[in-house]
Structures are given as structure tokens and as C-alpha cells.
Amino acid sequence: MRYGIAFVTHFCNFTLMAQNSIVSITMVAMVNNTDHPPYLNSSTEQLPAGLSGDQHEASKHLSIKAPVYNWSPQTQGIIFSSVQYGMMLMQGPGGYLAGKIGTKKVVGIALLGTSLLTLCIPLAANLGLVFLLATRAVQGLMQGIGYGGQFALWQKWAPPNERSRLCTIALSGMTLGIFTVLLVGGIISEALGWPFVFYSFGAGGVLCSLLWFILIYDDPVSHPWISGPEREYILSSLNQQFSSEKQPLPIKAMLKSLPLWSMCLCTMTHQWLVNTFVMYTPTYISSVFKVNIRDNGFLSSLPFIVAWVLGILGGQLADFLLSKNFRLITVRKFITLLGNTPPAALIAALPYIQSSYITTIIFLTISCGLCPLCQAGVYINALDIAPRYASILMGTSRGLAHSSAVLVPIVAGFFLNQDAEFGWRNFFFVVFAVHLLGLIIYLVFGKADVQEWAREGKLTRL
Numbered sequence: 001m002r003y004g005i006a007f008v009t010h011f012c013n014f015t016l017m018a019q020n021s022i023v024s025i026t027m028v029a030m031v032n033n034t035d036h037p038p039y040l041n042s043s044t045e046q047l048p049a050g051l052s053g054d055q056h057e058a059s060k061h062l063s064i065k066a067p068v069y070n071w072s073p074q075t076q077g078i079i080f081s082s083v084q085y086g087m088m089l090m091q092g093p094g095g096y097l098a099g100k101i102g103t104k105k106v107v108g109i110a111l112l113g114t115s116l117l118t119l120c121i122p123l124a125a126n127l128g129l130v131f132l133l134a135t136r137a138v139q140g141l142m143q144g145i146g147y148g149g150q151f152a153l154w155q156k157w158a159p160p161n162e163r164s165r166l167c168t169i170a171l172s173g174m175t176l177g178i179f180t181v182l183l184v185g186g187i188i189s190e191a192l193g194w195p196f197v198f199y200s201f202g203a204g205g206v207l208c209s210l211l212w213f214i215l216i217y218d219d220p221v222s223h224p225w226i227s228g229p230e231r232e233y234i235l236s237s238l239n240q241q242f243s244s245e246k247q248p249l250p251i252k253a254m255l256k257s258l259p260l261w262s263m264c265l266c267t268m269t270h271q272w273l274v275n276t277f278v279m280y281t282p283t284y285i286s287s288v289f290k291v292n293i294r295d296n297g298f299l300s301s302l303p304f305i306v307a308w309v310l311g312i313l314g315g316q317l318a319d320f321l322l323s324k325n326f327r328l329i330t331v332r333k334f335i336t337l338l339g340n341t342p343p344a345a346l347i348a349a350l351p352y353i354q355s356s357y358i359t360t361i362i363f364l365t366i367s368c369g370l371c372p373l374c375q376a377g378v379y380i381n382a383l384d385i386a387p388r389y390a391s392i393l394m395g396t397s398r399g400l401a402h403s404s405a406v407l408v409p410i411v412a413g414f415f416l417n418q419d420a421e422f423g424w425r426n427f428f429f430v431v432f433a434v435h436l437l438g439l440i441i442y443l444v445f446g447k448a449d450v451q452e453w454a455r456e457g458k459l460t461r462l
Contacts, residue, residue, distance in 0.1 A: 030067075092396035102152075164322070273347065348429055
């Protein structure tokens with residue numbers, strides 16, 4: 001049953017990430033030109049001139065089937081970023097709420113809310129830009145709550161020796177969501193019009209939320225269909241690690257905790273790399289190799305399906321190493337190292353191998369594919385160092401990490417708009433440097449044993 005919980009959470013994350021990414025895919029069909037937002041490489045602005053006759057014809061069909069808007073590149077950038085602030089702000093509160101009133105209610109309501117808002121996006125766009133931005137902003141708040149709230153499940157459902165695989169099964173749904181949107185979003189837009197991309201994923205999200213309310217329970221004790229031996233196994237393995245809602249958060253001790261800060265910083269710097277892949281893989285392929293949009297969609301989605309597979313396998317690897325009596329902190333740091341160093345080095349090398357189309361795609365695929373290994377490393381480290389506060393700590397660290405979704409376009413725009421020739425090289429080097437800084441700090445200060453401020457009986461003195 002605990003793996004059933006993980007797979008339902010997998011599809012919850014699939015839905016949340018797919019809905020979060022739709023606009024970036026449909027924007028080309030929503031506007032009356034194919035200008036990219038201002039943070040993209042200026043060389044890509046020449047792409048529309050190179051479109052084939054078939055693509056121009058497809059654009060005509062799109063304009064007939066769906067409304068088209070006069071949004072400038074600056075306006076498009078505002079639309080893209082409008083959902084990110086809520087995501088950044090609400091993951092911590094979402095984890096706190098889930099710990100207080102239950103993950104089933106918090107995440108279920110958030111998932112249903114963002115799905116209904118996804119269905120309303122075409123109507124909001126027709127009503128005007130203000131309505132669209134407001135809808136996207138509220139959607140970001142809902143998605144932040146949904147992302148942050150889910151981590152409370154694993155405080156009560158994940159035995160310590162299975163945390164890696166359960167969490168990676170759940171979190172890998174995000175990668176699958178990106179892959180699916182990149183692969184089918186353009187096809188749906190071309191065949192039916194861009195509103196049907198929102199209708200499809202919005203309706204799918206409503207169905208997913210209904211499944212969530214039916215199948216998810218906050219803990220094994222309240223689950224009506226779990227077997228007695230499984231319930232006893234989970235409860236005995238957790239050994240009273242459940243959070244206590246009546247005890248206050250030891251905020252002062254948390255702020256002084258170097259292991260906690262190193263975990264948060266490493267998560268944030270890793271998300272710099274992840275958001276670089278999500279935002280710039282299609283743009284980089286287009287600007288360097290001038291491939292058509294259909295091929296670009298396939299090539300851009302390829303790294304994410306590899307990342308989905310390796311993310312799940314990373315959890316299996318971590319738990320396998322633990323079963324061989326490797327120290328928990330050794331496993332967490334080793335998996336984090338694998339998910340950080342090779343991807344950062346490969347992306348920094350991309351500008352130097354532009355002459356080879358095949359090598360570039362291989363580097364992109366391997367680099368993006370290895371990133372989700374961190375889901376079995378630093379991303380779930382809060383379950384190790386503070387299991388009773390894991391939901392709020394994991395939500396807060398992911399919220400801080402999501403600030404990269406706002407910062408990466410700003411940094412990229414600075415380099416790519418000033419120097420077209422060396423912009424990618426300088427941008428990728430900055431991503432590599434930021435990435436390396438967070439990793440080193442985590443390798444030095446990261447821990448995996450329960451911290452004193454998170455132990456039973458220590459709270460009254462903090």
C-alpha cells in the first residue's frame with residue numbers, strides 16, 4: 001500500500017508540473033508572432049524567419065482555431081514568471097499546513113484548485129491580461145501548497161530503509177510531467193488549438209484530485225485497506241518519529257543548524273541547474289542547430305524521459321547501498337555528488353562542443369538525466385536530520401530553491417542579451433560555479449543523524 005501511495009503522489013506531481021509548464025509550450029500559438037521572452041537568447045529571434053512552409057501553414061491553422069494576442073516579449077516574460085512567486089512562497093506554509101491538518105486535505109484541495117484554474121486559463125486570457133496574470137498567480141499559490149504539502153506523507157508512510165525509493169518514485173512525476181508537455185503540447189495545439197492543451201491537462205488534474213481523495217490517507221493507522229503486517233511494519237520501523245503538532249517549532253535552533261542550512265543551500269543551487277534545463281533546453285537547441293520546432297520538441301523531451309528513469313533508479317541505488325551497511329550520510333552525499341558534479345561539468349562543456357550535433361545532444365541527455373539522482377540525496381535529507389519536522393523543512397527548502405526559477409532568467413538574460421557569441425558560455429559557467437558552491441558546502445556540513453533540536457524530549461529546552 002505504501003508503494004501505491006507513492007505512485008498516486010507520482011501522478012499528483014506529474015499533474016502539478018505539467019500544469020505549471022503549459023504556458024511556456026503554448027505561448028508560441030497564443031501570440032501573433034514567435035518572439036521569445038526577453039531572457040532568451042537573442043539569436044533565437046531569427047528563428048521565425050527560418051520556419052518552413054509547413055510550419056507557416058500550421059501557424060495559420062492555429063490562428064484560425066484559437067484566439068491570438070498582441071503580447072510583447074516583455075509581457076510574455078511577466079506571464080511566464082507570474083506563477084513562480086506563489087510556488088516560491090507557499091511550499092513552506094504548505095508543508096506546515098499538511099503537518100497540522102493532514103496531507104490528504106491540503107494537497108487534494110490544492111490539486112483540485114490548480115486544475116480548475118488551468119481549465120479557466122483560456123477564458124482568463126480572453127477577458128484580459130490582468131485576469132490572466134491573477135489566475136496564474138493564484139495557480140502558483142495552489143501549486144506551491146501542493147508541492148510543499150506532500151512531504152508530510154513520508155513522515156508517516158516511509159520506513160527509513162525505503163525512504164529513498166518511495167520519495168524518488170513520488171518526485172519523479174515532476175520530470176515525467178515536463179517530458180509529456182514538451183512532447184504532446186505542440187501536437188495538441190496544432191491539431192485542436194492551444195486552449196485544448198489547458199483543457200486536457202486541467203481535466204486530467206481534476207480526475208487525479210478525485211483519485212487522491214479516494215486513495216490517499218495521512219497515515220497507515222487511518223488507512224482502511226492496508227494489511228495488518230504492513231501497518232505494523234511501518235509503525236515499528238518509524239519508532240515514534242511522528243511529528244507532534246502540540247510542540248512548537250524550535251526555530252532558533254533551526255536557524256543555527258549548519259546541516260539544515262547546507263541542505264537548503266545545496267537544494268537551491270541544484271535547482272539552478274534543473275531550471276536551466278527546463279527553461280533553456282529548447283532555446284539552446286534552436287539557437288545552436290536551427291532545427292525545426294517539431295524536431296526541437298522531440299530532442300528537448302529526450303533528456304527528461306531519461307531523467308525520469310534515472311530518478312527512479314537512483315532511489316533503488318540509495319536503498320541498495322543502505323542494505324549493504326553503508327553509512328546513511330555516505331549514501332546521501334554520494335548520491336548527491338552523482339546528481340550534481342557530472343551534470344554541472346557537462347553543461348559547462350556544451351559551448352565547446354557546438355560543432356558536434358550528436359555530442360551536444362548526448363551531453364544534454366546525460367547531464368539532465370543524472371540531475372534527479374539528488375531526489376534520493378539532499379532533497380530528502382530533512383527526513384534524516386529532523387523526521388518530526390520533515391514536512392515543513394522539505395517544503396521550505398524547496399520553496400527557497402524555487403527562487404532559482406525567478407533568478408535564472410534574470411542572470412541568463414544579462415549574459416545572452418549582451419553577448420550573443422559568448423553568452424551561452426558565460427551563462428553555463430555561472431550555473432556551474434553556483435552549483436559547485438552549494439555542493440561543497442553540503443559535502444562539508446551535511447549530516448544524516450537526527451539533530452539534537454529534533455529529538456524527543458529536547459524541545460522544551462529550546
